[in-house]
Amino acid sequence: MSEIVVWLPVLLEGLKVTLKIAAISFVLSFFLGLALALARLYGGRILRLSASAFIELFRGTPLLTQMLIVYFSLGALGLLFSAFTAAVIAITLNSAAYMSEIFRSGIISVDAGQKEAALSIGMSEFQSFRYSVLPQAVRVIIPPMTNYAVIIIKSTSLASAITAPELMMQAHSLSSEYFKPTEIYALTAGIYILIAYPLSLVTHLLERHLAQQDNKPSYF
Numbered sequence: 001m002s003e004i005v006v007w008l009p010v011l012l013e014g015l016k017v018t019l020k021i022a023a024i025s026f027v028l029s030f031f032l033g034l035a036l037a038l039a040r041l042y043g044g045r046i047l048r049l050s051a052s053a054f055i056e057l058f059r060g061t062p063l064l065t066q067m068l069i070v071y072f073s074l075g076a077l078g079l080l081f082s083a084f085t086a087a088v089i090a091i092t093l094n095s096a097a098y099m100s101e102i103f104r105s106g107i108i109s110v111d112a113g114q115k116e117a118a119l120s121i122g123m124s125e126f127q128s129f130r131y132s133v134l135p136q137a138v139r140v141i142i143p144p145m146t147n148y149a150v151i152i153i154k155s156t157s158l159a160s161a162i163t164a165p166e167l168m169m170q171a172h173s174l175s176s177e178y179f180k181p182t183e184i185y186a187l188t189a190g191i192y193i194l195i196a197y198p199l200s201l202v203t204h205l206l207e208r209h210l211a212q213q214d215n216k217p218s219y220f
Contacts, residue, residue: 007174007184014170015191021084021166022153025091032092033099040104051100058097064158066090071162087159095152102148106141107133146203150196167191
């Protein structure tokens with residue numbers, strides 16, 4: 001118990017870095033993922049092919065490999081990044097590829113007639129997307145997007161491979177110093193669970209709420 005009192009502050013310092021990496025990566029990948037989805041759905045041929053190639057590249061290769069390339073290989077070419085920045089870049093690019101599919105699925109789930117109706121009353125393409133398609137797509141997008149936030153948090157543990165001082169890296173350091181890996185990694189796992197579980201619960205509640213909304217009878 002006395003050792004836990006020593007370990008916990010170190011792990012919590014790592015947790016701060018973990019949450020920073022996760023938060024920045026989520027925001028950046030959110031907007032990049034949306035841009036990729038729009039490029040695939042509404043862009044010209046070259047834009048669609050470029051977006052598809054990006055998505056296949058980052059979905060088809062391991063995040064750890066991408067992180068090592070950003071940190072080590074690009075560094076050898078003169079593009080030097082700190083471990084923190086390299087982790088954010090790699091997680092952002094990887095997550096954007098997956099988020100783009102969440103956005104795309106949400107957008108195409110909206111009945112085409114909704115867009116046609118908006119256009120028929122004089123809205124532009126952008127206005128029909130902004131005021132008709134997007135609000136309906138958001139209902140489909142939010143639950144998987146919340147769930148993906150949990151995936152990003154867990155993905156930050158890979159940043160320990162490039163020595164980013166996040167939660168898992170701090171656990172490695174403590175394990176090397178105290179030679180009690182079972183206890184240290186169990187405590188680390190508990191911290192991840194405490195962070196991830198509330199988000200998973202939010203996802204479940206959102207899905208249940210939306211399912212109830214969909215099952216309500218319509219009187220119009």
